[in-house]
């Protein structure tokens with residue numbers, strides 16, 4: 001079916017809350033305010049007003065008028081905004097949330113599962129079913145040669161690392177990225193439980209999601225998260241193993257300058273966690289998981305991956321305590337071992353490249369240390385973890401915790417400290433909360449700097465910008481939870497509105513949602529665009545989004561220099577820097593969708 005033409009008058013294509021904030025955006029060169037009118041399905045005028053002129057907007061490259069019609073409090077279908085000869089598409093003003101987006105966003109994780117068949121009964125179309133991939137996924141270490149000729153000699157064991165989620169359009173499995181994704185899903189549950197939110201708990205309860213474990217008495221969102229947790233646990237180096245690893249300072253992997261300086265050193269590696277498992281070389285597009293027979297290799301363990309496992313296994317130990325005590329014990333033991341190992345080896349960085357899987361190299365692990373210590377302290381209350389926390393620049397406030405991403409996790413730690421009761425004493429907890437509120441206030445301030453009124457205003461849009469925006473919405477959501485201040489909730493709505501269509505491309509970046517949804521993600525199985533024998537994507541999958549920073553794929557190269565940040569995007573399977581899908585991007589989408597439903601007026 002042909003796609004509808006884009007409109008210059010955009011809003012959330014999935015509709016707006018009848019009793020919530022309502023903003024639409026008009027791109028129009030006229031400099032004076034313009035009259036707008038809102039009509040209902042019968043064409044009767046419901047409200048009128050004048051646009052607010054924002055003016056020239058660097059992010060979109062447009063001249064912007066904002067239309068705020070939040071005062072309209074009605075519900076129904078077929079509303080339309082009109083300004084002169086420009087009109088929006090008809091849209092709904094919704095009476096109550098329907099839970100569709102949250103369910104679809106969570107279903108992504110099931111469909112990314114490795115090592116198990118994807119069952120037709122659990123997916124929206126039969127062609128999305130597929131046989132198990134990488135079953136089993138047993139791997140030994142690569143012998144790595146880096147460009148300077150240094151060789152990582154590998155390891156003398158192999159690990160069964162079956163299961164877990166494929167990261168993205170590729171079939172690598174990465175601990176640093178799996179960790180933050182698990183944290184986000186488990187946090188959505190923990191928030192609902194600790195803040196006693198029946199609607200949010202019901203949305204993820206046993207039987208409410210399409211997962212094979214439904215009916216086992218455990219909330220389905222936790223079943224899904226555990227599927228990845230079991231894989232993360234399997235990536236831990238067994239006790240008693242020694243390995244040679246590159247120790248030292250990274251000065252420049254991941255595109256940031258010259259070669260790193262390190263010395264291969266033999267260490268006692270027990271408890272550390274392998275960075276990733278992936279193919280020895282990149283597979284072509286499309287390649288269904290079950291058809292990928294390329295040799296799988298483990299990357300050496302890193303400090304970041306170890307702290308990552310420590311953080312999420314500690315979080316799991318807390319959350320599963322009343323659900324499955326044996327699993328909680330196993331997680332806590334693994335978390336303690338990973339944390340201790342990372343403290344013994346604080347500078348094993350991912351700095352030797354091998355092709356076939358993503359780098360996720362992170363030269364800065366102080367935030368991972370803070371996050372892991374925060375989760376372990378929240379779970380155990382032990383003084384040793386509090387001491388590590390207290391020594392952290394993120395705890396003193398000397399350093400801001402920053403935006404959440406796979407490589408920046410301090411805010412995740414702060415959110416846990418602020419959420420979990422009875423650990424920090426009152427003053428310390430107040431300080432952690434106050435800093436999170438200041439972070440949220442900065443996000444709100446960014447709204448005023450952007451024509452499309454979203455809590456995000458970087459000069460250049462990064463890889464995965466849609467998730468950067470939704471991760472900010474998590475902080476804003478918690479800020480609303482703690483204060484009840486409607487400004488924070490409006491900013492979450494703004495973030496969701498942008499991702500679902502209120503943007504200069506008039507694009508819903510989520511498959512299956514809205515009039516002009518993304519259709520052609522960079523994915524090795526949902527590769528319909530490349531080969532009709534493969535399925536189109538399921539609903540609820542988030543595109544990485546506009547990327548004006550790393551324009552390295554063949555589609556982006558063509559666009560480079562010719563697009564404003566929010567328009568550096570194409571609905572093209574080849575466009576891996578702009579239109580890939582990943583677990584760490586869908587996780588904040590799920591969190592935000594659940595949260596919006598939970599707090600809907």
Ligand code: 9MR
Pocket residue numbers: 167168169170172254357358359360463464550576580581582
């Ligand atoms: O999301 C990652 C982004 O922050 C990095 O800039 C980029 C380049 O290193 O890699 C992205 O992660 C990709 C990973 O390496 C492999 N699987 C797909 C991920 C999303 O494109």
